[in-house]
Amino acid sequence: MGLFGNAHSTDPATAQRDYARLLGQGEQVHAAYLLIRDTILFTDRRLVLIDKQGLTGKKVEYHSVPYRSITHFSVETAGHFDLDAELKIWISGTAAPIEKTFTKGANIYEVQAILTEFVAR
Secondary structure, rough: OOOOOEEEEEOOHHHHHHHHHHHHOOOOOEEEEOOOOOOEEEEEOEEEEEEEEOOOOEEEEEEEHHHHHEEEEEEEOOOOOOOEEEEEEEEEEOOEEEEEEEEOOOOOHHHHHHHHHHEEE
């Protein structure tokens, strides 16, 4: 499952307000990243991939991945010539990873730290 466009961080409090109806009672957004039309939320309970579809973006898929179903993940940092960092997440029962691309300005180490904290629980 790959999405086109590069992710950059956004304010978790804003994402908490914008996506409040998707969150369970007491669920907190710890980090949020925006792609061109899509959003990635890291909550204290799960990873939420928000995929706006179609020309108007009115059709939206909300893909919820509980951290316990993540079998492993990898990050590839941006290099001198390659300005983007990449995140790959493998979900139990699927062969292909979920792949996301982050702009050089996004803190891929923060993304790795969040996943490490929540996947290890």
